[in-house]
Amino acid sequence: MNRSRRALTLLGLAAASTLVLAGCAGGSAGADGGRLQVVASTNVYGQIAAEIGGDAVDVTSIVSSASQDPHSFEPSARDQLIVSKADLVIENGGGYDAFVAGLIDASGTKAPVITAAELSPAWPADAHDDHADAGHEDHAHVEGFNEHVWYDVDTVRAVSKAIADQLSELDPAHASDFAANAKAFGADLDGLDAALADIESAHxxxxxxxxxxxxxxxxxxxxxxxxxxxxxxxxxxxxxxxxxxxxxxxxxxxxxxxxxxxxxxxxxxxxxxxxxxxxxxxxxxxxxxxxxxxxxxxxxxxxxxxxxxxxxxxxx
CATH class of the missing domain: 3.40.50.1980 (Nitrogenase molybdenum iron protein domain)
Structure with a gap:
């Protein structure tokens, strides 16, 4: 998406969301003692968050259909409202789902953000993907970096740990559950590593x-x-x-x-x-x-x- 189109999208989003957000108090269900509200850019990260969070979380995935391309996805006022109520936001980063930066800016959420790309062993040390500049072109594709990091088991393992750690900070009463779920998920990831090693051995x-x-x-x-x-x-x-x-x-x-x-x-x-x-x-x-x-x-x-x-x- 070019700069002018993205700018118009964000301006329209902000305008459309004014009425939607009017009268909605800050905070979230998690802050009120209910289940934590987790928002993921795609259903890939949404499913991982649901597995780690279990019954203690409600997860919303903004992109959940094969017909939606995260590269060019244009969020709605409803998406902004969802992000405004989030206790935790999970994005891919690296320019893949840049719409998340606009939603964070427009919603004013203070929720912690997990950026999967930054947890990749391949993430360039000098790369910039800081949400202090959310909504700007800094969230464009990082030259030479493959942003499709959910296909890397090591990155997903790091993401699952980050999710468990963040949820534990937000809801200490369920910290042991989050840790146990992350451990079980990690064991499943070990199985993927073993299957990949078998392919390498043979081919x-x-x-x-x-x-x-x-x-x-x-x-x-x-x-x-x-x-x-x-x-x-x-x-x-x-x-x-x-x-x-x-x-x-x-x-x-x-x-x-x-x-x-x-x-x-x-x-x-x-x-x-x-x-x-x-x-x-x-x-x-x-x-x-x-x-x-x-x-x-x-x-x-x-x-x-x-x-x-x-x-x-x-x-x-």
Whole structure:
């Protein structure tokens, strides 16, 4: 979204929310002795928060549908009202869900914010994603950083710990429950690590082609090598045309016999994506698709396990 469009969106949001927020007192259900109100940018983090918080929290995920793209999502006055009542806010950061910064600014919430990207081992030491500048272009994409950090088990482990710690500060009476839930969740994440290690043991060093960098961390943790031309994945992610020379390079890679799997994004597509899918079909390269939001009826762990199993099956 360009600067002028985002500015108009935030101005409209503030104006529309004036009537919605009028007469609403500050504070939250948690502060009144009820369940803590947790707001997550997407249902990926919402489900993790629900697992850690259990019966002590109510969780609202702003983006919860595969038809909604967090990159370009435009929040409503209702979303602002939800954030204004939050006890805890969880975002991805790194430019992925920049709308959260606008909601925090417009709502005036003082709730603590967990930014998953900042907990990633890959987060650049000099990167800036500070909510002191919320609502400004500082929340744009961080150059050279893959912001799809929920596909990295280590980052999600750190996020779950941060959630447990923050909830314990907000509701000390349930601190032991939050810690126990986080420990159980961590054990499930250990299972994902083991499954990825199995792929690395059997297929380490083999090549994959990804139309977008969404599952990049998962692919790396499985010991696989991403050979996608950067110009191709950047164009697809930004919904721009792929240069003919870049498309030809991609098609030659897929037809060259070294690419073992083609990975696409269920939530995006286009002529160039279809071209590489067709090439993969022609040359007998398996194609699998990953999504950016949690499929209905899945937990984070069951979703990632299904992704890992699909990758393992395609490689086999």
């Amino acid at each position: 380490g060093g083999e090549q994959v082609f990804m139309t977008e960098p969404v599952p990049g961390y998962l692919v790396e943790d499985a010991g696989l090598v991403n050979v996608t031309p950067e110009a191709f994945s950047e164009a697809v992610e930004e919904e721009q045309d792929v240069a003919p020379a870049t498309l030809l390079e991609a098609l030659n890679l897929i037809g060259g016999g070294s690419v073992r799997v083609l990975i696409t994004n269920t939530q995006t597509g286009g002529a160039e994506t279809q071209a590489v899918i067709d090439a993969a079909d022609e040359h007998g390269v398996p194609t699998i698709a990953f999504s950016e939001t949690l499929p209905k009826g899945e937990t984070y762990v069951s979703w990632m396990q299904a992704n890992i199993e699909a990758l393992s099956a395609a490689l086999a």
